[in-house]
Amino acid sequence: MTQSFDIAVIGATGTVGETLVQILEERDFPVGSLHLLASSESAGHSVPFRGKNLRVREVDEFDFSKVQLVFFAAGPAVTLSFASRATAAGCSLIDLSGALPADQAPQVVPEANAHVLVGMKKPFQVSSPSPSATTLAVVLAPLLGIIDLQRINLTASLAVSAQGREAVTELARQTAELLNVRPLEPSFFDRQMAFNLLAQVGKPDEQGHTLLEKRLVREVRQVMALPSLKISVTCIQAPVFFGDSYSVTLQACDEVDLAQVNAALEDAPGIELVEAGDYPTAVGDAVGQDVVYVGRVRRGIDDPSELNLWLTSDNVRKGAALNAVQVAELLIKDLS
Amino acid sequence: MTQSFDIAVIGATGTVGETLVQILEERDFPVGSLHLLASSESAGHSVPFRGKNLRVREVDEFDFSKVQLVFFAAGPAVTLSFASRATAAGCSLIDLSGALPADQAPQVVPEANAHVLVGMKKPFQVSSPSPSATTLAVVLAPLLGIIDLQRINLTASLAVSAQGREAVTELARQTAELLNVRPLEPSFFDRQMAFNLLAQVGKPDEQGHTLLEKRLVREVRQVMALPSLKISVTCIQAPVFFGDSYSVTLQACDEVDLAQVNAALEDAPGIELVEAGDYPTAVGDAVGQDVVYVGRVRRGIDDPSELNLWLTSDNVRKGAALNAVQVAELLIKDLS
Structure with missing residues (x-):
């Protein structure tokens, strides 16, 4: 008999929360009772799980002692409002919001640093990183053994779905208006998003960096256990509904052995390496998939110590919901 | 009395050629007679110039001795077919196609290396670089005196108009089909371009680099007179009709002085620096404009020797047609 776990999902009506519930079902996660929670505005909605529609309830009134594990989505x-209530009730948690400090809830990407979970004390507190950090960590993990990494340069072109359903609707609306040659009045985004690229996602600080960019750098360093790795990052908003794309340059100390790189990527978990000459796209390959797609693997035009890559991943699924469930799959071995 | 020049434009019905004719008019270029030329398929069309519709004629039958200057657009x-015929007839030329070697027709961006034209022998042969190289050169020119540049890392998100009118129509068609939930059958592009990013523009060579990427590196090095500058570049195709966007990292040897950088960009010709905290977009700022827009000027998150920039420019206008006319404005001083 397999043991089962009573679980709560907070943010169950959001894009990530809903996908998380779907993945728990798809992967036959040993769920006993499932409690779907949200803010008062979303409470009352229902979300399908194992053939039933589960009612979403208000998180404020939830008794965390009813569950062993809670996902904060x-x-x-x-x-920040509910984590301490959950752990005080003895409940383990996986946070997808980036709110908790690393020494309280370490960032974990199973393909990269599952070892962090070994010997962790109950109730477990783990963070699932931002989609960009998760994607990058999955790809860096098999490469660190074979290249002496000095610096990462990254332009992340993010899908609007990272900003929720309203952003998705607004991209569609703006596009339709423009195709119908009607005057555009942007809402949600502060300017035209359709057929355009926005150079920053969120407000920058005094130095010009956005919260998202700083979070990415912090999380990648923590997951890869490279606290002083130099990372240069620009996160932009692309007129794409689902799926993130990454233009990545890894600067190594020595010449990069491309055959070794390709072999390592080919063998690594969580990665699909596309054929040389081809390249993956967010929409055509990554969306709905459980892997990070890697293509355009090449050295610098005349710098053999440079490795260039193009990555695409499903920001909602592989970047967020699936990673959290993968962490949970490792945790439940010690949760019984 | 101002002297006037008889001029030919080859490729007059293309996006760049048509814009070039428009700019000659806008800038009151001293045009005597204007000969619009194209392949046999496009001959017979007409293009407006100074209130008249000029008939486009076949380039094959053109007598180059009728003009003093020809634009190859x-x-x-x-x-390659007509350049030697033009110069044999004593005609100077400006090539926008990248076909001619640098020792025959040096790449010139007036804001960066106008001095190359000094003392050049008639008939003049000059190349106007690719839109990406032109944009980058305009911005690098004022910075080279104040930062000790070691390496450039660049992700260029290119508008579909760089590939001509058919590409523009196809992006609109794909978008409409998808919004109407009709099945998508891509043509022109080999896959879905709408709401997607394509990681390469053109076929890559055995090392994985595209012609466009190699051309950009070669041209930037030549214009900036930095033959061994390290440039890492990824050119991607964005679902944008007009206007290119560039995520750029300049790696310097020493700490970058941001105040100096901002002052240099503020004063430089051909550049519009947007306010700190704001950023320019291709559609909202660059399209139809004669300058390269620069924003998100910032150092590395914790590397003061790194300078990050976001650039947008009108690929057809500032990136191509206008640069060629600016070169011509300098050349005619010596053409009389």
Whole structure:
């Protein structure tokens, strides 16, 4: 008889929360009872799970002692409000909001640093990193053994779905208006998003860096255990509904052995390496998939110590919901 | 009395050629007679110039001794077929196709290396670089005196108009089909371009680099007179009709002085620096404009020797047609 676990998902009506519930079902996660929670506005909605529609309830009134594990898939404010109540009730948690400090809830990407979970004390507290950090960590993990990494340069072109359903609707609306040659009045985004690229996602600090960019750098360093790795990052908003794309340059100390790189990527878990000469796209390959797609693997035009890559991944699924469930699959071995 | 010049434009019906004719008019270029030329398929069309519709004629039958200056705004094959006929007739030329070697026709961006034209022998032969190289050169020129540049890392998100009118139509068609939930059958592009990013523009060589990427590196090095500058570049195709966007990292040897950088960009010709905290977009700022827009000027998150920039420019206008006319404005001083 397999043991089962009572689980809560907070933010169950959001894009990530809903996908998380779907993945728990797809992967036959040993769920006993499932409690779907959200803010008061979303409570009352229902989400399908194993053939039934489960009613979403208000997180404020939830008794955390009813569950052994809770996923925080809402914003950082929600995590900060309820995390201590959950752990005080003896409940383990996986946070997807980035709200908790690394020494309280380490960032974990199973393909890269599952070892962090070994010997962790109950109730477990783990963070699932931002989609960009998760994607990058999955690809860096098999490469660190074979290249002496000095610096990463990254332009991340993010899908609007990272900003929720309203952003998705607004991209569609703007596009339709423009195709119908009607005057555009942007809402949600502060300017035209359709057929355009926005150079920053969120407000920059005094130095010009956005929260998202700083979070990415912090999380990648923590997951890869490279606290002083130099990472240069620009996160831009692309007129794409689902799926993130990454133009990545890894600068190594020595000449990069491309055959070794290709072999390592080919063998690594969580990665699909596309054929040389071809390349993956967010929409055509990554969306709905459980792997990070890697293509355009090449050295610098005349710098053999440079490795260039193009990555695409499903920001909602592989970048967020699936990674959290993969962490949970490792945790439940010690949760019984 | 101002002297006027008889001029030919080859490729006059293309996006760049048509814009070039428009710019000659806008800038009151001292045009005597204007001869619009194209391949046999496009001959017979007409293009407006100074209130008249000028008939486009076949380039094959053109007598180059009728003009003093010719713009080659068609593909490289057309330049290779007719450049020697033009120069044999004593006619100076400006090539926008990238077909001619640097020792025959040096790449010139007036904001960066106008001095190359000094003392050049008639008939003049000059190349106007690719839109990406032109944009980058305009921005690098004022910075080279104040940062000790070691390496450039660049992701260029290119508009579909760089591939001509058919590409523009196809992006609109694909978008409409998808919004109407009709099955998508891509043509022109080999896959879905709408709401997607394509990681390479053109076929890569055995090392994985595209012609466009190699051309950009070669041209930037030549214009900046930095033959061994390390440039790492990825050119991607964005679902944008007009206007290119560039995520750029400049790696310097020493700490970058941001105040100096901002002052240099503020004063430089051909550049519009947007306010700190804001950023320019291709559609909202660059399209139809004569300058390269620069924003998100910032150092590395914790590397003061790194300078990050976001650039946007009108690929057809500032990147191509306008640069060629600016070169011509300098040349005619010595053409009389």
